[in-house]
Amino acid sequence: MPDLQIEKNKSLLAMNTMALDSTAEYFCSASTLEAVHQALSFAKRHNLSVTPLGAGSNVILATNLSGLVLHLSLKGCESAAPVGAAHGSVDVTFAAGENWHDMVLMCLDRGWFGLENLSLIPGNMGAAAIQNIGAYGVELSNLLVSLQVVDIQSGAVLELDREACQFSYRDSVFKQSLKDKYIITQLTLRLSTEPNINIDYPALSAYFVELDREPTPQMVSDAVCNIRREKLPDPCELANVGSFFKNPVINQSALAGLQSVEGKGKVPSYSQPDGLVKVPAAWLIDKCKFRGTRRGGVGVHDKQALVLVNYSNDADNDSAREILSLAKEIQAAVKDRFGINLEVEPRIYGPV
Numbered sequence: 001m002p003d004l005q006i007e008k009n010k011s012l013l014a015m016n017t018m019a020l021d022s023t024a025e026y027f028c029s030a031s032t033l034e035a036v037h038q039a040l041s042f043a044k045r046h047n048l049s050v051t052p053l054g055a056g057s058n059v060i061l062a063t064n065l066s067g068l069v070l071h072l073s074l075k076g077c078e079s080a081a082p083v084g085a086a087h088g089s090v091d092v093t094f095a096a097g098e099n100w101h102d103m104v105l106m107c108l109d110r111g112w113f114g115l116e117n118l119s120l121i122p123g124n125m126g127a128a129a130i131q132n133i134g135a136y137g138v139e140l141s142n143l144l145v146s147l148q149v150v151d152i153q154s155g156a157v158l159e160l161d162r163e164a165c166q167f168s169y170r171d172s173v174f175k176q177s178l179k180d181k182y183i184i185t186q187l188t189l190r191l192s193t194e195p196n197i198n199i200d201y202p203a204l205s206a207y208f209v210e211l212d213r214e215p216t217p218q219m220v221s222d223a224v225c226n227i228r229r230e231k232l233p234d235p236c237e238l239a240n241v242g243s244f245f246k247n248p249v250i251n252q253s254a255l256a257g258l259q260s261v262e263g264k265g266k267v268p269s270y271s272q273p274d275g276l277v278k279v280p281a282a283w284l285i286d287k288c289k290f291r292g293t294r295r296g297g298v299g300v301h302d303k304q305a306l307v308l309v310n311y312s313n314d315a316d317n318d319s320a321r322e323i324l325s326l327a328k329e330i331q332a333a334v335k336d337r338f339g340i341n342l343e344v345e346p347r348i349y350g351p352v
C-alpha cells in the first residue's frame with residue numbers, strides 16, 4: 001500500500017459546510033483501515049492530537065486545528081443475512097466514508113428499507129452515530145446493529161453494539177464519556193426487506209393526506225427530499241450546518257409555565273416516552289423575532305429559524321466569530337423570554 005499523504009497547513013475551507021476558513025496543522029485522508037492505522041502511528045510518533053473529519057456538515061471550525069485532521073474516506077458496502085434474526089431483514093455494513101444520502105438511495109434501489117425518512121441528511125456514514133442522526137420520526141439508533149471503531153490511543157479495532165453507544169436524542173457515548181476516543185470505520189444497520197412505512201411525523205402525514213393508499217418507501221424518500229428542499233438551504237448554495245440548536249426537552253411544569261405566558265394551545269410540543277416534552281427550538285427562536293436576521297456576514301435563515309447561515313463563503317476569518325456571537329445572542333434572548341437553555345448541536349472547535 002502506498003505511503004499515506006500527509007499535508008501540512010491544509011485549508012479546510014472547502015471541507016466544512018459552514019465554509020469557515022480554518023487550517024489543519026496536519027491533514028490526511030484514510031481510505032483503508034490500514035491507512036487509519038498509519039495515520040494514528042504518525043500522530044503518535046509526533047505527539048499530535050487526532051481530529052476525525054467526515055463531510056464537515058456538523059462542525060463549526062472557529063479556530064485552526066492543531067494536530068492531525070484525519071479525513072475518513074473508506075468506501076464500500078456489504079450485506080449479509082442477520083444471524084438468528086427473523087426472516088425479512090438484512091444486515092448492511094457501510095464504510096465510514098460513504099455518503100449518507102447515496103447509501104439511502106442505494107438501499108432503496110436494492111429493496112432494503114428503513115432509511116427513507118433519513119433521506120438527504122448531509123454527511124458521511126461514519127459520523128451518523130456521533131449524534132445519532134434523526135429526522136421525520138426515525139433515528140439511526142432504531143436501525144443500528146454495531147459499529148467498528150479504532151481506538152485512537154492504542155490502535156485496537158473493536159466492535160461496539162447498539163447498547164454500548166448509549167444513544168439518545170442527538171446524543172451518544174461519542175459525545176460524552178468516549179468523546180475523541182475512537183475513530184468509527186464501519187457501521188452495520190439492520191434493514192427490512194419488506195416496506196415498513198412510517199409517516200406518523202406531522203409534516204409527512206400531511207404530505208400524503210390526499211393519497212388513498214399507503215405510499216411506497218420510494219415515495220416517502222421523495223417526500224422527505226421535497227419537504228427538506230423547501231425548508232432547508234442547500235449548503236452548496238448557502239453555507240450552513242443544518243439545525244444549530246437541539247430542540248429543548250422540558251418537564252410538564254416548565255411547559256405549563258410557558259403555556260401560561262404564551263396561551264394554552266399556542267406552544268407546540270411533542271410528548272416523549274419518559275413524560276417530558278420536546279419544544280421546537282425553531283418556534284422559540286421565531287418568537288424572539290430572529291428569523292431572517294442578519295449580523296455582518298452571517299444570519300438566521302428566513303425560512304427556518306433553527307438554521308444559521310454564512311453569507312460570505314470566501315476566506316473570511318470573522319464569520320466564525322460572527323456565527324458564535326449570533327448564537328449567543330439567540331440563546332440569551334430565548335433564555336430571557338422563556339427561561340429555556342438552547343443547546344448547540346454541531347461540534348464547535350475553538351473558543352465557545
Ligand SMILES: Cc1cc2nc3c(=O)[nH]c(=O)nc-3n(C[C@H](O)[C@H](O)[C@H](O)COP(=O)(O)OP(=O)(O)OC[C@H]3O[C@@H](n4cnc5c(N)ncnc54)[C@H](O)[C@@H]3O)c2cc1C
Binds near residue numbers: 242
Ligand atoms: C443542511 C443540513 C441539514 C441537516 N439535517 C440533519 C438532520 O435532519 N438530522 C441530523 O441528525 N443531522 C442533520 N444535519 C447534521 C449533519 O448532517 C449530521 O450530523 C451528519 O451526520 C454529519 O456528518 P459529517 O460526515 O458531515 O460529520 P462531520 O461534520 O465531519 O463531523 C461531525 C463530528 O463527528 C466526528 N466524526 C466525523 N466522522 C467521524 C468518524 N468516522 N469517527 C469518529 N468521529 C467522527 C467529527 O470529529 C465531528 O466532531 C444537517 C446538516 C446540514 C448541513
